[in-house]
Amino acid sequence: MLKLNASYSKKIPAESEYSSQSYHASVEIELSDGLQSDELKTKIHDTFNLVKNAVEDEIGSRDQKRPDQNRPGQNKRSQSQDNAAPASNKQIKYLLDLARQHNFDINAAIRRLRVENVYELTRLQCSGLIDEILGKQKAA
Amino acid sequence: MRYSANRKRHRKRVFMRKLFEYKEREHWSFSSINKYLNICSLAYAFQYVYRVKPEHTSARLIFGSAFHAAAEMLAEKRMHGKPEKAEDIKDYFSDTWLRACRLTENICFKGNEDKNKLNATGRSMLQCLMENWDCNERVIGIASAFCVPVMNSENEIVTELPLIGEIDCIVERPDGKILLIDWKTAAKKWADGKAEKDLQATCFLHAYHWENNVMAEFAFDVITKTKVPAYERCYAERTIGDFNKLARLVKTVGDAVNAGIFYPNEQSCFCADCCYADACKEWGTESLL
Numbered sequence: 079m080l081k082l083n084a085s086y087s088k089k090i091p092a093e094s095e096y097s098s099q100s101y102h103a104s105v106e107i108e109l110s111d112g113l114q115s116d117e118l119k120t121k122i123h124d125t126f127n128l129v130k131n132a133v134e135d136e137i138g139s140r141d142q143k144r145p146d147q148n149r150p151g152q153n154k155r156s157q158s159q160d161n162a163a164p165a166s167n168k169q170i171k172y173l174l175d176l177a178r179q180h181n182f183d184i185n186a187a188i189r190r191l192r193v194e195n196v197y198e199l200t201r202l203q204c205s206g207l208i209d210e211i212l213g214k215q216k217a218a
Numbered sequence: 219m220r221y222s223a224n225r226k227r228h229r230k231r232v233f234m235r236k237l238f239e240y241k242e243r244e245h246w247s248f249s250s251i252n253k254y255l256n257i258c259s260l261a262y263a264f265q266y267v268y269r270v271k272p273e274h275t276s277a278r279l280i281f282g283s284a285f286h287a288a289a290e291m292l293a294e295k296r297m298h299g300k301p302e303k304a305e306d307i308k309d310y311f312s313d314t315w316l317r318a319c320r321l322t323e324n325i326c327f328k329g330n331e332d333k334n335k336l337n338a339t340g341r342s343m344l345q346c347l348m349e350n351w352d353c354n355e356r357v358i359g360i361a362s363a364f365c366v367p368v369m370n371s372e373n374e375i376v377t378e379l380p381l382i383g384e385i386d387c388i389v390e391r392p393d394g395k396i397l398l399i400d401w402k403t404a405a406k407k408w409a410d411g412k413a414e415k416d417l418q419a420t421c422f423l424h425a426y427h428w429e430n431n432v433m434a435e436f437a438f439d440v441i442t443k444t445k446v447p448a449y450e451r452c453y454a455e456r457t458i459g460d461f462n463k464l465a466r467l468v469k470t471v472g473d474a475v476n477a478g479i480f481y482p483n484e485q486s487c488f489c490a491d492c493c494y495a496d497a498c499k500e501w502g503t504e505s506l507l
Contacts, residue, residue, distance in 0.1 A: 167243060167378040171367070178373050195429075197240065197365040197380055 080109040080118075084125040086133050101136055103129040165204035170196055173204055176211045240365040240382040246468055247382050248421040254471050255417070257488045260501060263480035264494040272493035274324040281336055282403050284315035285441075286386065288344055289401050290360050293387045297357035304348055308341040315340055328491070336443075343403065343447040350449035351439070355397070359388030364425040368469075371462040376469040385422055388434075396434040398422055404440050408452050413438050417464070419454035424461045 085104030105128065109121055165173075174196065177184040187210070188196055191203050199207070254262040264270040288311035295302050319325060319333045327333075362385045367375045387399040400418060402408075413419065419436040426434045438452045482498055483489070492498065 164243065167380065170380075171375050171378045174367055174375055195365055196367075197243065 080111060080113070082107050082109055082122060082125055084122070084129050086126065086129040088133055088137065101133045103132045103136075105129050161202035161205075162200050164197070165199045165201050169201065169204050169208075170199065173199075173208050173211075176208060180211050180215060182211050182214070237361075237363040237382065237384045240363055240380075243365075244379050245365070245382045246368065246377070246379050246472075248418045251421070251468060251471055252417055254475065255467070258483040258486050258492070259474070259480045260482045260498060261488075261492060261494050262475075264497050267475070267480070268497075270494060270497050273496055274326040274493050275322050276491055276493065277319075277325050277327045277331060277333075277336065278403075278491075280318040280322055280325065281315065281340065284311055284318055285340055285343065285403050286401060287311070287314045288340075289347060289386070292344070292348060292351075293357050293360045296353070297360065302348060304345060307348070308344050311340050311344055312337055326491070326493075339443050339447070343441045343443065346447040346449050347401075347439070347441055354392045355389040357387060358390050358396075359385065361386065362388055364422075364429060366425045366428040368424075368465050369428070369461075370465040371458050376465045377472050379472070381421060381425060381468070383421060383425060385426070391435075396426075396432060398426060398434050398436045400436075400438050402438050402440045404442055406442055406444065407448060407450055408438070408440050413452035413454040416454060417467075420456050420460050420464045423454075423456045424464055427461065 083104065083106045085102065087100060087102035105125060107125060109118070113121065174184065176182070177187075184196060184207075187207055188194070188199065191199070191207075193199055193203065250262065250266055253265065265272075288307050291310050292302060292307050294300075295307075315337055316333065325333075327336075363382070364385065365380050365382045368377050368379075368381050369375055385398050386401050389397050389399060391397055400422070416438070419438075423434060423436050426432065433456075436454045436456070438454070440450045440452055442448045442450075482501070
């Protein structure tokens with residue numbers, strides 16, 4: 079007896095900034111031993127589509143429950159793509175200026191993020207560090 | 219121990235970071251600053267502001283690139299302790315150079331130069347480099363790209379645009395000091411004092427200092443394109459004061475560029491070989507009104 083395990087997961091931005099929500103589905107089915115390779119491929123394809131569609135439907139139904147919100151499938155995704163884009167020169171200058179003013183060890187911070195150079199930070203990472211410095215300032 | 223850590227860090231950098239990735243953001247480079255300040259501000263504008271297509275490609279440029287590619291191959295063999303087969307390195311140069319000649323449109327050769335003569339010259343220049351470059355220097359970085367903010371001595375960032383570049387080779391000398399090397403192919407030996415004033419050394423040492431908090435040394439390894447090539451190492455030392463001056467220079471050039479101050483430098487020795495000669499002539503006929 080063959081076993082087929084298909085899973086699909088997707089992470090989308092949540093309502094609060096810098097947070098995300100994960101959706102995951104997985105299914106395990108048993109297949110007969112006598113399947114030809116083409117039949118097996120079709121089974122894998124169909125099963126994977128099944129879990130993928132289930133996850134997408136679940137995300138879609140969550141969005142329908144919030145009609146007052148913008149269509150998140152598009153807007154939220156572009157926001158998440160923006161966050162993954164490299165930080166702009168302006169943003170990095172602001173971060174470095176803040177770090178200097180508050181004696182914040184920027185090198186240690188970027189090492190923590192496993193980034194070698196401040197110019198390799200994403201927008202999201204850069205914003206996070208800016209918030210961190212401003213947060214420490216407020217706490218002080 | 220300290221040196222092996224350095225080497226590890228640099229090796230990682232060699233393979234992880236590439237200049238083209240940094241070029242994607244708006245930036246300053248030694249070439250752009252030097253073009254504005256020392257070559258011709260109008261040529262700078264044609265290249266970086268108006269994005270005019272160059273009228274030709276100087277053979278000197280692609281020759282230099284092919285030489286660098288072969289020198290990098292040599293450095294890589296030294297870095298990994300592999301045997302240096304002179305013929306392999308020279309053949310690599312020839313392949314790179316002749317392929318570039320085939321693929322590049324409108325190559326402009328100087329005087330009686332041609333691709334075959336320059337091929338022979340390049341091969342003997344590489345032989346010269348191999349014979350003269352001290353084997354006791356341990357290679358710890360090759361084509362090491364950097365992207366750093368331009369700061370003054372008060373650590374204030376003077377421009378939003380970072381300074382990017384690529385250090386040809388980084389070595390650890392027998393005395394443990396770090397030396398940044400830039401290979402130069404030159405028509406003749408450098409004049410006394412040229413390296414001392416060169417802005418490239420300042421840019422690269424500033425970058426290395428910012429990234430590593432180490433004041434390294436810098437040298438131009440100049441190999442002449444003469445019939446019998448000569449090798450000369452020209453050292454350049456810089457201080458924090460020089461970095462401060464660099465920051466002010468970059469800020470000033472940035473202000474001038476933003477104000478649109480571009481004019482021809484017709485006394486420049488680069489004028490004869492300029493790839494924007496026609497655009498420059500046209501600029502002279504345009505009305506200011």
